[in-house]
Amino acid sequence: xxxxxxxHLSEKASQRPxxxxxxxxxxxxxxxxxxxxxxxxxxLPLASIFVEAFKKGIEVYVASVTDPxxxxxxxxxxxxxxxxxxxxxxxxxxxxxxxxxxxxRGKNVLITLIDLPFAVSxxxxxxxxxxxxxxxxxxxxxxxxxxxxxxxxLPGIVLATTFVTFPFIARELIPLMQAQGVQEEEAAASLxxxxxxxxWRVTLPNIKWGLxxxxxxxxxxxxxxxxxxxxVSGHIRGETNTLPLHIEILYxxxxxxxxxxxxxxxxxxxxxxLVVKSIVEWKSSSQQEAKE
Amino acid sequence: MSTQTNNKxxxxxxxxxxxxxxxxxxxxxxxxxxxxxxDKKDANTANNTSASGKTNNTAEPAPEPKEAVELxxxxxxxxxxxxxxxxxxxxxxxxxxxxxxxTIKQSHGGSGKQSRAVIDGLEADVVTxxxxxxxxxxxEQQYLKADWQKQFxxxxxxxxxxxxxxxxxxxxxxxxxxxxLLKDGVEVITPNPKTSGGARWxxxxxxxxxxxxxxxxxxxxxxxxxxxxxxVPVLDSGARGSTTTFVERGIGDVLLAWxxxxxxxxxxxxxxxxxxxxxxxxxxxxxxxxxxxKVVDKKGTREVAEAYLKFxxxxxxxKLVAENYYRPTLESVAEQFTSQFxxxxxxxxxxxxxxxKEAQTKHFADGGVFDQIYTPGS
Amino acid sequence: xxxxxxxxxxxxxGLSLGFTIFYLSxxxxxxxxxxxVKTAGLTWExxxxxxxxxxxxxxxxxxxxxxxxxxxxxxxFGLLIAWVLVRYRFPGKKLxxxxxxxPFALPTAVAGIALTAIYAPNGWMGSLxxxxxxxxxxxxxxxxxxxxxxxxxxxxxxVQPVLQDLDKDVEEAAVMLGAYRWRTxxxxxxxxxxxxxxxxxxxxxxxxxxxxxxxxxxxxxxxxKTEIAPLLIMTKLEQHDYSGATAIALVMLVASFVMxxxxxxxxxxxxxxxxxx
Numbered sequence: 001x002x003x004x005x006x007x008h009l010s011e012k013a014s015q016r017p018x019x020x021x022x023x024x025x026x027x028x029x030x031x032x033x034x035x036x037x038x039x040x041x042x043x044l045p046l047a048s049i050f051v052e053a054f055k056k057g058i059e060v061y062v063a064s065v066t067d068p069x070x071x072x073x074x075x076x077x078x079x080x081x082x083x084x085x086x087x088x089x090x091x092x093x094x095x096x097x098x099x100x101x102x103x104x105r106g107k108n109v110l111i112t113l114i115d116l117p118f119a120v121s122x123x124x125x126x127x128x129x130x131x132x133x134x135x136x137x138x139x140x141x142x143x144x145x146x147x148x149x150x151x152x153x154l155p156g157i158v159l160a161t162t163f164v165t166f167p168f169i170a171r172e173l174i175p176l177m178q179a180q181g182v183q184e185e186e187a188a189a190s191l192x193x194x195x196x197x198x199x200w201r202v203t204l205p206n207i208k209w210g211l212x213x214x215x216x217x218x219x220x221x222x223x224x225x226x227x228x229x230x231x232v233s234g235h236i237r238g239e240t241n242t243l244p245l246h247i248e249i250l251y252x253x254x255x256x257x258x259x260x261x262x263x264x265x266x267x268x269x270x271x272x273x274l275v276v277k278s279i280v281e282w283k284s285s286s287q288q289e290a291k292e
Numbered sequence: 293m294s295t296q297t298n299n300k301x302x303x304x305x306x307x308x309x310x311x312x313x314x315x316x317x318x319x320x321x322x323x324x325x326x327x328x329x330x331d332k333k334d335a336n337t338a339n340n341t342s343a344s345g346k347t348n349n350t351a352e353p354a355p356e357p358k359e360a361v362e363l364x365x366x367x368x369x370x371x372x373x374x375x376x377x378x379x380x381x382x383x384x385x386x387x388x389x390x391x392x393x394x395t396i397k398q399s400h401g402g403s404g405k406q407s408r409a410v411i412d413g414l415e416a417d418v419v420t421x422x423x424x425x426x427x428x429x430x431x432e433q434q435y436l437k438a439d440w441q442k443q444f445x446x447x448x449x450x451x452x453x454x455x456x457x458x459x460x461x462x463x464x465x466x467x468x469x470x471x472x473l474l475k476d477g478v479e480v481i482t483p484n485p486k487t488s489g490g491a492r493w494x495x496x497x498x499x500x501x502x503x504x505x506x507x508x509x510x511x512x513x514x515x516x517x518x519x520x521x522x523x524v525p526v527l528d529s530g531a532r533g534s535t536t537t538f539v540e541r542g543i544g545d546v547l548l549a550w551x552x553x554x555x556x557x558x559x560x561x562x563x564x565x566x567x568x569x570x571x572x573x574x575x576x577x578x579x580x581x582x583x584x585x586k587v588v589d590k591k592g593t594r595e596v597a598e599a600y601l602k603f604x605x606x607x608x609x610x611k612l613v614a615e616n617y618y619r620p621t622l623e624s625v626a627e628q629f630t631s632q633f634x635x636x637x638x639x640x641x642x643x644x645x646x647x648x649k650e651a652q653t654k655h656f657a658d659g660g661v662f663d664q665i666y667t668p669g670s
Numbered sequence: 671x672x673x674x675x676x677x678x679x680x681x682x683x684g685l686s687l688g689f690t691i692f693y694l695s696x697x698x699x700x701x702x703x704x705x706x707v708k709t710a711g712l713t714w715e716x717x718x719x720x721x722x723x724x725x726x727x728x729x730x731x732x733x734x735x736x737x738x739x740x741x742x743x744x745x746x747f748g749l750l751i752a753w754v755l756v757r758y759r760f761p762g763k764k765l766x767x768x769x770x771x772x773p774f775a776l777p778t779a780v781a782g783i784a785l786t787a788i789y790a791p792n793g794w795m796g797s798l799x800x801x802x803x804x805x806x807x808x809x810x811x812x813x814x815x816x817x818x819x820x821x822x823x824x825x826x827x828x829v830q831p832v833l834q835d836l837d838k839d840v841e842e843a844a845v846m847l848g849a850y851r852w853r854t855x856x857x858x859x860x861x862x863x864x865x866x867x868x869x870x871x872x873x874x875x876x877x878x879x880x881x882x883x884x885x886x887x888x889x890x891x892x893x894x895k896t897e898i899a900p901l902l903i904m905t906k907l908e909q910h911d912y913s914g915a916t917a918i919a920l921v922m923l924v925a926s927f928v929m930x931x932x933x934x935x936x937x938x939x940x941x942x943x944x945x946x947x
Binding site: 021022026027030031033034035037038041042043044045046048049052087090091094095097098099101102103104107108109110111112113114115116117118119120121122123124127128129131132137138159162163166175176179182185186189190194195198199210216217220221223224225226227243244247248251260263266267269270271274275277278 | 681751768771787795
C-alpha cells in the first residue's frame with residue numbers, strides 16, 4: 001500500500017513489462033469476460049433506455065425533454081444537488097482529516113456510522129425525516145406554529161438527498177489520506193506553516209483526484225435518487241417533483257417513450273460529468289508529462 | 293514504510309479543482325436566474341390578470357378582480373387525465389363567475405400513500421382519493437370532521453366506477469365471469485390489496501361474488517379468494533404497475549382493473565389487442581372527495597375549494613367525467629353514456645360489507661383474511 | 671501509514687472532528703434515532719411478533735440471500751473488471767471505465783423498469799431465455815440481477831485505486847524468485863486486495879439488502895417467494911402502521927450496522943498488520 005492512491009486510470013499501471021503480466025491469451029480472455037459482463041449488466045439496460053426513448057421518433061423525444069414540467073423538475077434536481085454536494089464535500093474533507101491525521105478512540109465506530117447511509121433502505125431514509133419533521137413528527141407542531149415547511153418542500157428533498165449521498169466523498173478520501181500518512185503535513189507544520197496553509201498547499205494537491213472523483217460520484221447519486229426523495233416530496237407537479245420522480249409520473253401515465261427520454265437525459269447528465277472528468281485528467285497528465 | 297514519490301509527481305495545478313468550483317457556482321447562478329425568471333413570470337401573469345380584468349369590466353359588470361389563488365388537489369393514480377381536464381374547466385368557470393385566477397396544483401400517487409402524506413403535513417386543500425377509508429384516516433387526525441362524507445351529495449362521490457376484466461383480444465381463455473378465473477391455466481393480474489386501493493375493490497368484488505354464489509358461506513368465499521390468488525403470478529404494488537405488467541410485459545390472461553383504467557388501456561395502448569369483459573356481478577367503487585378543513589381555514593381558501601368540488605357535480609363536469617371513463621352520477625349525463633357503461637349488478641361497500649372500517653379490519657389488516665392466504669402451510 | 675501519537679503537531683483536530691460529529695448527528699444520527707423512538711411505542715411482545723412474523727422472516731431470507739448472491743457475483747466480476755481496466759490496454763477503455771459509474775447515476779426506478787423490460791418473457795433477454803426454461807423476471811434471479819446492477823460500482827471502485835498503486839517491485843521480486851503468475855497473484859497481489867474487496871463486498875451487500883426502487887418492478891412481489899423486506903415496510907406504511915414499519919426497519923438497520931462494523935474492524939486490523947511489517 002505504498003504511494004498515493006489515485007482514483008483515475010494512470011497509463012503507468014497498464015504499461016507493464018512482459019514478465020509481470022499475463023500471457024496475451026489470458027489477457028484477451030479476461031478482457032472478454034469483463035466486457036461481456038458489463039455489456040449484460042450495464043450496457044443492455046442503457047441501450048434499452050435509448051431505444052425506448054427514440055421509439056416514437058425524435059419529435060416526441062424533444063417534446064418530452066422540453067416539457068415545462070420536465071424543465072422545472074430538472075431545475076429542482078440541479079438546485080438540490082448544488083446544496084447537497086458542497087455540504088457533503090466540506091463534511092467529507094473534515095471527516096477524512098480527523099480520521100486520517102489523528103488517532104482517537106472509537107474511530108472504527110465513527111467510520112461505520114459514516115458508512116451507515118449506504119446500508120439504510122431508501123424507504124427508511126425518507127421516512128426518518130417524516131418521523132422528525134412531519135405534522136405528526138417530533139418537531140411537527142413547532143414547525144407548523146412557525147409556518148416552516150420542511151417535508152413536502154425543498155428542504156426535505158435536500159435533506160433526503162444529502163442523507164443518501166452522505167458517505168460518498170468521505171469514503172473516497174479516508175483510505176486515500178490514510179495511505180498518504182502525515183509526514184508531509186508534519187514537515188510543513190514544523191517549517192511553520194499554519195493550519196489552512198498546510199491544507200491548501202500540501203493536503204489538497206495530494207487528494208484532489210480522490211476529491212474530484214468523490215464529488216462526481218456524489219453528484220451522480222444525488223441526481224438519480226428516487227426512493228428517499230419520493231417519500232418526502234409530496235409529488236406536487238411543477239413544484240416538488242425531481243427528475244427521477246417526473247420519470248415515474250410519465251411512466252405511470254403510459255407515456256413510456258417520454259419517460260425513457262427524460263431518463264436518457266439523466267444518463268447524458270451523468271456521462272457529461274464523466275467526460276469532463278476524463279478531459280481534466282487527460283489535460284493534467286499531459287501537463288505533467290511536459291514538465292518531466 | 294511508504295515511499296511517497298508518486299505524490300510529488302502527481303502534484304498538479306489546483307486550477308483543475310477551481311474549474312469544478314467555478315462550474316458549480318455557474319450552475320448555482322443558473323438556479324438563481326431561474327428563480328428570477330419565475331418571479332418575472334408571476335409578475336407577468338399578475339399583469340395579465342389585471343388587464344383581462346379591465347376588459348371584463350367593460351363588457352359586463354363583473355365583480356372586482358381578486359388576488360389569484362392556488363389550490364392543491366391530492367389525488368390517486370388513475371385520475372391524472374380527468375383532473376388535468378377538469379382543472380382547466382373549473383379555472384375558466386371560476387374566472388368567469390368570480391373574476392379570480394385559480395391555479396390548481398396536482399399531486400398523484402397511491403391512494404394510501406397520498407393519505408399518509410396529508411396526515412404528515414402535505415397541505416392539500418382538497419383530497420380526491422380511491423376509497424373513503426383513506427380519507428377516514430385523515431379525519432382521525434382531526435384534519436376534517438368525522439362525518440365529512442355527508443358534506444357533498446351522493447356520499448361525496450361525484451363519479452363512480454366499478455371493477456371489470458381486461459382480457460386479450462378475442463378472449464382466448466373464454467373468461468366471462470369470476471368463476472372462470474379459477475380455471476386451470478388462467479393467470480390473473482391484480483395489484484397487492486395491502487398496498488393498492490384499487491386492488492381492495494378487486495378483492496372485495498371477488499369475495500362478494502363467492503359469498504353470493506355460495507349462499508353467504510364465508511368459509512367457501514375464503515376458499516374462493518385464496519384459490520383466486522393462487523392464479524396470480526405477479527403482485528404489483530400499484531394499479532398502474534399491474535396494467536404495465538399485463539399490457540407491456542405480456543404476462544397473464546386477465547387483468548382485474550378499474551373500469552376507467554381498462555378503457556384507458558384499451559384506447560391508449562391498443563384497441564386491437566385487448567377487450568373489456570363485464571362480469572355478472574361487480575362492486576360499486578365510490579372514489580370520494582373532501583375538503584381538508586384545517587388547511588383551507590389556514591390558507592383562507594374554503595370558498596374556492598368548496599366551489600371546486602361542487603362544480604364536479606354540474607353537467608359540464610359530469611360530461612368530462614364520462615369522457616374520462618368514470619361513471620357520471622348525474623342522471624341526465626349518465627343517460628347519454630349508457631352504451632359506454634353497461635348496467636350490471638353492483639355490490640356496495642356500506643350495504644354488503646358493513647363499511648370500509650369493517651372491511652379493512654376483517655380482510656386487509658395484518659392477520660386478516662388476505663394475510664391468511666399467504667400464511668405458510670395453508 | 672502510522673498516525674501521529676497521542677499529541678500531534680498538526681492543527682485542526684478539534685475543528686474537523688467537532689464538525690464531523692456535528693454534521694453526522696444532524697444529518698444521520700438524530701433522524702435515525704427517530705426510528706428507535708417510534709419503535710419504542712411498541713411493547714416488546716408486539717415488536718417481537720412483528721419482526722418474526724412468517725412473512726417477514728421469509729422476506730429477510732429473500733433480501734439476504736439475493737443481496738449475498740449479488741455481492742458475491744460482484745466480488746468476482748468487480749475484481750475482474752477493475753483488474754482489466756487497470757492493467758490492460760484495449761480500445762475504448764476510458765469509456766468503459768465511465769460506464770461502471772452509471773448504476774450510481776441512474777434512478778433506481780429507471781434501472782428496475784429497464785431490467786424488467788429486458789428480462790420479461792417478451793423482452794430482449796427474456797425471449798432468449800424463456801425457451802430454455804429459464805425465468806428471470808419475477809423470480810429471485812431477477813432480484814439478484816437488479817442488485818448486481820446496483821452494487822457493481824461499489825466493488826470496482828474500491829478495488830481499482832489499490833490495484834493501481836500496487837508496487838511493481840514486489841511482483842518483480844516474486845518473478846525473479848521463480849514464482850508463476852498464478853502463484854504471484856495468490857500470494858502477493860491477493861493479500862493486498864483483500865481489504866478493499868471486503869469493503870466493496872460489504873457496501874454492495876448492505877446496499878442490496880435495503881434496495882427498493884429497482885427491485886419492486888422486477889421481483890413480482892409474491893409473498894413468501896419474492897417479497898423483499900423493504901416492500902413489507904412500505905406495506906406497513908400503507909396501513910398507517912408506522913411502528914410496525916420502523917420495527918422491521920430497525921432490524922435491518924442493526925443488521926447492516928453490525929456487518930459494516932465487523933468489516934471495518936477486519937480492515938483496520940489488516941491495515942495495522944501491514945503497517946507493522
